[in-house]
Amino acid sequence: GESVGLHLPTLSVQEGDNSIINCAYSNSASDYFIWYKQESGKGPQFIIDIRSNMDKRQGQRVTVLLNKTVKHLSLQIAATQPGDSAVYFCAENGGATNKLIFGTGTLLAVQP
Amino acid sequence: GAGVSQSPRYKVAKRGQDVALRCDPISGHVSLFWYQQALGQGPEFLTYFQNEAQLDKSGLPSDRFFAERPEGSVSTLKIQRTQQEDSAVYLCASSLGGRHEQYFGPGTRLTVT
Numbered sequence: 001g002e003s004v005g006l007h008l009p010t011l012s013v014q015e016g017d018n019s020i021i022n023c024a025y026s027n028s029a030s031d032y033f034i035w036y037k038q039e040s041g042k043g044p045q046f047i048i049d050i051r052s053n054m055d056k057r058q059g060q061r062v063t064v065l066l067n068k069t070v071k072h073l074s075l076q077i078a079a080t081q082p083g084d085s086a087v088y089f090c091a092e093n094g095g096a097t098n099k100l101i102f103g104t105g106t107l108l109a110v111q112p
Numbered sequence: 113g114a115g116v117s118q119s120p121r122y123k124v125a126k127r128g129q130d131v132a133l134r135c136d137p138i139s140g141h142v143s144l145f146w147y148q149q150a151l152g153q154g155p156e157f158l159t160y161f162q163n164e165a166q167l168d169k170s171g172l173p174s175d176r177f178f179a180e181r182p183e184g185s186v187s188t189l190k191i192q193r194t195q196q197e198d199s200a201v202y203l204c205a206s207s208l209g210g211r212h213e214q215y216f217g218p219g220t221r222l223t224v225t
Contacts, residue, residue, distance in 0.1 A: 043116075043216035098145075099168060100147075103154055105154050
């Protein structure tokens with residue numbers, strides 16, 4: 001199927017390495033942030049979320065860091081696997097709304 | 113299944129035709145969202161329902177786009193007189209509401225020729 005990764009920033013890592021994907025968000029009023037993974041031909045898959053009263057949250061093999069001072073979000077993936085290859089999007093809620101505003105996405109390519 | 117489902121998965125329409133895209137949300141999810149995703153870009157918000165009420169339609173690009181959720185469950189996105197610029201993947205998402213994670217369906221890829 002068609003790739004959703006055309007013309008996207010690309011991060012290439014070796015299998016087993018740690019990956020860090022960065023995102024700058026736009027709205028200082030945003031109080032809820034989500035990371036999604038999207039594989040070709042599929043809808044975005046929820047990975048992890050964080051609220052603005054936190055600066056770090058951990059899941060299974062993933063950690064999200066939030067720096068509200070510089071409006072920066074990052075996703076860390078430990079021991080990256082070939083199955084992690086996909087496009088990763090950060091999203092914010094833009095303040096007092098429930099809709100999500102997505103970033104441009106990063107293509108993660110895991111080399112075996 | 114337990115996830116969000118969408119149909120059809122693929123739709124080809126001739127310019128000027130009307131199309132209807134269906135979304136079945138996760139059972140019990142009160143919030144339902146529609147997004148449009150162009151190739152190589154992130155999803156962009158179209159409209160949002162809480163139960164049967166359409167609370168935000170600020171993202172609908174023109175009055176050719178119409179969405180409904182009459183019984184607070186299944187939703188339909190209708191596009192009238194399709195244009196080539198309407199070609200995109202249309203994604204539906206549902207959530208428990210408020211600041212809860214949104215779960216996405218697989219999308220409907222619309223191609224207008």
